[in-house]
Amino acid sequence: MANSVEAKTLDEKTLPRPAEGGCPPSPLTERGTGSGVVQKGSVEIDAEKCKGCGLCTMACARGVLAMSEKLNSKGYTPAEVVKPERCTGCKLCALMCPDVAIKVYKKKQAG
Numbered sequence: 001m002a003n004s005v006e007a008k009t010l011d012e013k014t015l016p017r018p019a020e021g022g023c024p025p026s027p028l029t030e031r032g033t034g035s036g037v038v039q040k041g042s043v044e045i046d047a048e049k050c051k052g053c054g055l056c057t058m059a060c061a062r063g064v065l066a067m068s069e070k071l072n073s074k075g076y077t078p079a080e081v082v083k084p085e086r087c088t089g090c091k092l093c094a095l096m097c098p099d100v101a102i103k104v105y106k107k108k109q110a111g
Ligand code: SF4
Pocket: 041, 043, 059, 060, 061, 062, 063, 064, 065, 086, 087, 088, 089, 090, 091, 092, 093, 094, 104
């Protein structure tokens, strides 16, 4: 019995093409530097405000944040900064936090 679905061959016309001008800039890099230099930032987490939901750790593609094994005074395991040197200051973690427990400071680049 013949298969009713015809096999299609991918050719240049059917392959997806990148947007004109290339891919959009990553939120992890600063637009306009022309060098792809990663901007540095630093993060402060108020452990007493944190409810341990983990959203910030999922938001951070740089692996800066992780969940602590210690409990805060309310019995939650708060997020903590484990790789501060990798922070770009993108603020995604702070934007994700439903408890406004995160402050991000962007460091100015020398030069
Ligand atoms: S600002 Fe937050 S999300 Fe962005 S790199 Fe730093 S810790 Fe990760």
